[in-house]
Amino acid sequence: MGPQTRPFNYLEYFSVYQNIIPNFEEFISHLKTPHQQYFRVNNLKVPPAQVPDLLSILEKKGVIAERVIEVEGFYRVINNEEVSLGNIEEYGLGLIHSMTLSSALPVIALNPQPGELILDLCSAPGGKTALMAMVTEDRALIVANDKRIDRLTALSANLKRLGVASAIITHYRGEQFPFGIEFDKVLVDAPCSGEGRYRVGLEGELLYQKGSGRSNLPSIQKGLLVRAYDLVKNGGYIVYSTCTINPEENEAVVDYLLRKRAGVILDWTPPLPYQEGLTEWQGKPFHPDLQKTKRFYSHQTKAVGFYVALIQKLN
Numbered sequence: 001m002g003p004q005t006r007p008f009n010y011l012e013y014f015s016v017y018q019n020i021i022p023n024f025e026e027f028i029s030h031l032k033t034p035h036q037q038y039f040r041v042n043n044l045k046v047p048p049a050q051v052p053d054l055l056s057i058l059e060k061k062g063v064i065a066e067r068v069i070e071v072e073g074f075y076r077v078i079n080n081e082e083v084s085l086g087n088i089e090e091y092g093l094g095l096i097h098s099m100t101l102s103s104a105l106p107v108i109a110l111n112p113q114p115g116e117l118i119l120d121l122c123s124a125p126g127g128k129t130a131l132m133a134m135v136t137e138d139r140a141l142i143v144a145n146d147k148r149i150d151r152l153t154a155l156s157a158n159l160k161r162l163g164v165a166s167a168i169i170t171h172y173r174g175e176q177f178p179f180g181i182e183f184d185k186v187l188v189d190a191p192c193s194g195e196g197r198y199r200v201g202l203e204g205e206l207l208y209q210k211g212s213g214r215s216n217l218p219s220i221q222k223g224l225l226v227r228a229y230d231l232v233k234n235g236g237y238i239v240y241s242t243c244t245i246n247p248e249e250n251e252a253v254v255d256y257l258l259r260k261r262a263g264v265i266l267d268w269t270p271p272l273p274y275q276e277g278l279t280e281w282q283g284k285p286f287h288p289d290l291q292k293t294k295r296f297y298s299h300q301t302k303a304v305g306f307y308v309a310l311i312q313k314l315n
């Protein structure tokens, strides 16, 4: 059996994290549960007074949902395994957008405000761009960039469906995004190995894997984060996020930025359970402030695993 046909040994793969993930056995068994579906009600199309009507229409169509108290605008699908949100008319009409709960976290950390100029450096297919438009009531100016032209189609379709008017789309390699405009805030929702999304079947077979495994991603991520830092105005904010739990793609990337530039890591209060960022990995120490970055594990949040760092530019 060649290396490509060998079954994915998820126990071995994740065993490197045994000492950093709390309740590791629960983490491992949670990998065998299906992804919990969530959606965000699109306040650009649905005023608050009409949300109860929307929920009862969804319920008649078989989507039973409850409000997520911790994260504004989000709903948890109770009959998770019976529903495919993308096939529902209200989704097509842009009244709701399906996204995992934890993908709201980078946006919450960045705290976009009306009137700000915001760069979403790796934006496709646009979940976080759309969420930033929703929380600013379409009154920020968001530059939604992505390197992959095939993914720009989905980005553009999502923004159109959701009625987002405040975003413009650009197509650059993030590392080469042109200088000339100083942004108030930059989001780097970086391409990553997607370990926070991994799911395995009852026999341990890999059911869901996003991304390309562990490879040269850290060097791409470092290039993106340094460019984001250089694009933001002095005193401005950068959020670096991934949907992986791999420290090489998380703390090590932010640590690299701190060694190259004069940024500071800021604390923020997430609405979901989290663990502090690591200050050491496999014998390599990181800047002590990495502790202020946040790790989110799927067995604790009941959503995709995430990592979020909030950085302020201070030159």
Ligand SMILES: C[S@@+](CC[C@H](N)C(=O)[O-])C[C@H]1O[C@@H](n2cnc3c(N)ncnc32)[C@H](O)[C@@H]1O
Binding pocket: 103, 121, 122, 123, 124, 125, 126, 127, 128, 129, 145, 146, 147, 148, 151, 172, 173, 174, 175, 189, 190, 191, 192, 220, 224
């Ligand atoms: C994690 S996904 C972004 C998800 C998106 N922020 C959302 O919320 O829907 C990472 C994105 O980075 C893009 N990407 C990969 N390498 C890039 C680069 N060098 N510059 C800009 N974008 C890049 C990928 O095409 C992909 O769309």
